[in-house]
Amino acid sequence: MSTGWFYLAAMIGMYGVANLLQSMAAAKTTAHHTLDPALLVRLARHRTYLVGLLCQMLGFILAFLARRDLPLFLVQASMAAGLGVTAILGVLVLKWRLPPAEISLLVLLCLGIAALVISAQPHPSRDIGVTGEIALVVTLGLVAVLGLLAAKLHGAPGSVALGALAGMSFGAAAVASRPLANAHSVDAFITDPLLYILIAHSLVAQLLLGLAMQRGSTTAAVAAMDAACAIPPAIIGLMFLGDKVRPGLGWLAAVGFVATLASVIGMTFFAEPQHHHAIGRHRRPDQFVGTRRAPE
Template sequence: MSFGLLAALAAALLTGSATVLQAVGARRAAAGRRPGGAAALAGAFRQWPFLAGVGMDMLGFGAELLALDRLPLYEVEAVLASALAVTAVGASRVLNVRLRRGEWAGVAAVCVGLCVLAVSAGRDGPGHGTPALRLGVLLVAVLLIGAGWVVVRFGGSRRAPLLGLVAGLQFGVIGVAVRVLPDAGLPGLLTEPAAYAVAFAGLGGFAALTWAMQNGSVTAATAAMVLGETLGPAVVGVLLLGDHTRHDFEPLAVAGFAAAVFGALTLARFGDAERPATAGAAP
């Protein structure tokens, strides 16, 4: 197994384990506060489970950067989708959530899909991103921040999945921005749009995901986040950056990618850190 794949799996393990901790802290902070408000977001930083989850996410991001330096973009994003499998197993242990056969099948689908992707993946394409693309990722990050604000104000009952989608798209922007970031020293990075895209997308995605966990179903938010974070960068990598699979392995790569994402979405409800309802509780 390559070092890049190990780094991607480590990132999935860290981020998947952080999901439950962050959800617990975010829900505690939101109690008695206006949904989507700045006070609820700031209050999350006073909850130790949330802070522990943030620390694990930062370590996971570092592992993701190592993986992006060695693997095709679509493969890294597909591996990161397996964080939901990690969350599923963690929830069954920590939150006493019983996994049914369908959920275990989802875990198996993710693992098999990742193995297929590891076998079929080729090298990164020759594309390193044009100046227009590097400016474009910054503009997308800024627009998504505005979209998140609109959802908080007017999202209604669909606020959680929409915020989850915004967060996933922002995290996908980070993956693309890191991939196209030119090798330049500190003075050059100060004028590099892709570097600012990483910062804006990181802050915007973090805020959107925290608000999503506070404002509704963490399950729906997690599923939408996986879609945005996985599919967006994969499309950009293949269409604009020249990522490819091994010769004649395209159908196998498509099947593995589909299996990994489908299995992850099957497990999306285990992003929820709520306690199971007690027996006999009122509906």
């Protein structure tokens, strides 16, 4: 049995906790309306954000290890299951109230992930080649430019747009990590350009996600991110990286992927805001409307 399954399960839990803690810190930080790296410094002043960032880093490492054997369509879609963990913890810890539509979508998400787990077949990755590396660098520049424009959006549209761009960059990092995870030595790992492409995409995505969480619903921001980082890597993995589906279960993989994607996209429409910011106004952390101040 592949160890990738263990890494996959642990990854889901880590990402769920990370989303919740980073959302709590973002709700207590003065809102930004530009793509300003200083936001990460402001967020880092909160212990909750630092713990959430640590959980996200652990989730990232676990996802990296899972991608060594498991196909991208499974690992990327399973990252969305962390959203379910976030929602459950939000209800238990922060007293979030989830609408019936969001609860139904979370159930659909779980069913979709289950179908993907059943249909996925572990298999090592192929090399991405120089052309693939260039494409990932171009994608990084495109995401950065679009991020500068999306950072000017307020409310739910800004949350969804920035979350989607964060997902694109996280997805590009995932594509880079799939062949990188098969490096046979430390020297090969450190000297591989994919490592630095992965780091650059991850930093840009982290900044975009921090901005997205300030602008409306946490679940909407994360759902948009998960949707955007699921489709391109899944297609690239199946077409170019040697990802495989168990014989005769292609239909189940397709149904599971569509169900997972439909659930996370649906959450961008039905999820209700857990916190709000008045863009450009400076408030003390306990003055934000619509949220109870959580202890750090």
